[in-house]
Amino acid sequence: MIMPARSQWTLRLALIYMVGGATLGAMMLIGKVHPPLAHWMNGLPLHIAWMVGGGFLQFVMGTAFWILPKFADRPSFYGNVFFFDTAVVALNVGLIVYSLAHGVAAFTFLKSWSWPLFAIALLAWMAHVFPRIKPFQGVEE
Amino acid sequence: MPRVTRWFLKSGLLFLLLALAVEVAAAIFQSGTVAAITLALRPTAFHFFFVGWIAQLIMGVSHWFFPRYTREKPRGNLSLIWSAFFGVNLGLFLRLISEPVFWNAVYPWRTPLAILAAVFQWVGFFCYVLHIWPRVKGK
Numbered sequence: 257m258i259m260p261a262r263s264q265w266t267l268r269l270a271l272i273y274m275v276g277g278a279t280l281g282a283m284m285l286i287g288k289v290h291p292p293l294a295h296w297m298n299g300l301p302l303h304i305a306w307m308v309g310g311g312f313l314q315f316v317m318g319t320a321f322w323i324l325p326k327f328a329d330r331p332s333f334y335g336n337v338f339f340f341d342t343a344v345v346a347l348n349v350g351l352i353v354y355s356l357a358h359g360v361a362a363f364t365f366l367k368s369w370s371w372p373l374f375a376i377a378l379l380a381w382m383a384h385v386f387p388r389i390k391p392f393q394g395v396e397e
Numbered sequence: 398m399p400r401v402t403r404w405f406l407k408s409g410l411l412f413l414l415l416a417l418a419v420e421v422a423a424a425i426f427q428s429g430t431v432a433a434i435t436l437a438l439r440p441t442a443f444h445f446f447f448v449g450w451i452a453q454l455i456m457g458v459s460h461w462f463f464p465r466y467t468r469e470k471p472r473g474n475l476s477l478i479w480s481a482f483f484g485v486n487l488g489l490f491l492r493l494i495s496e497p498v499f500w501n502a503v504y505p506w507r508t509p510l511a512i513l514a515a516v517f518q519w520v521g522f523f524c525y526v527l528h529i530w531p532r533v534k535g536k
Contacts, residue, residue, distance in 0.1 A: 278522035
């Protein structure tokens with residue numbers, strides 16, 4: 257089963273976020289036990305967003321696009337790819353906005369902007385993935 | 398199912414059980430010694446769930462299912478994925494014995510253990526990404 261380009265890009269982004277999130281997590285644990293570096297613990301919101309949203313959820317999105325049942329009888333084999341693209345773009349723009357808002361003092365005004373983007377990402381991904389939750393080749397087991 | 402995948406999944410299930418046990422204890426004991434212990438264990442229990450369970454599930458299953466690396470070495474560099482397994486699991490174990498009481502100055506050995514826990518977990522994730530990156534491809 258060939259992994260489509262959309263899955264590849266989504267999975268690569270997920271892996272990058274995983275490394276970034278794990279790096280922040282390691283820094284935070286060191287900051288907990290080494291008081292001069294206690295300010296590293298301020299990275300908690302980014303650590304959670306990068307690991308859970310950017311890493312794990314994005315990994316699930318990329319893998320689901322690849323392995324869920326497809327539509328052999330439609331021009332678009334993978335279903336509505338516009339919704340999938342919207343979800344990936346909204347999630348990643350949301351993560352950038354969230355990271356700026358929580359990581360750079362000059363951008364704190366962006367704090368409330370990321371959540372609507374995350375909501376768009378979730379709704380678009382659900383719109384993409386719902387029709388693909390079906391029997392393989394239309395055959396019930 | 399490859400051996401390392403089986404280890405990831407079985408270890409993941411054990412960490413899921415541990416995370417659930419902490420949350421169940423926290424729900425049952427609202428005060429007293431057990432409540433204090435579960436409160437101290439909570440950050441560790443979150444990591445048991447997200448790293449011990451979710452991340453290990455992802456690592457194990459993707460190693461099993463992702464496109465083969467080459468015809469000769471279909472699953473790529475096995476030493477990297479085993480390093481990921483040991484890094485994550487040793488890191489979580491060290492985290493369990495160092496993180497919950499990290500403010501306690503009576504036990505200064507806990508500081509180096511927590512730093513080791515951080516390094517092991519980071520190495521685990523990094524080795525996993527190094528291992529799986531070349532297998533994210535068309536076929």
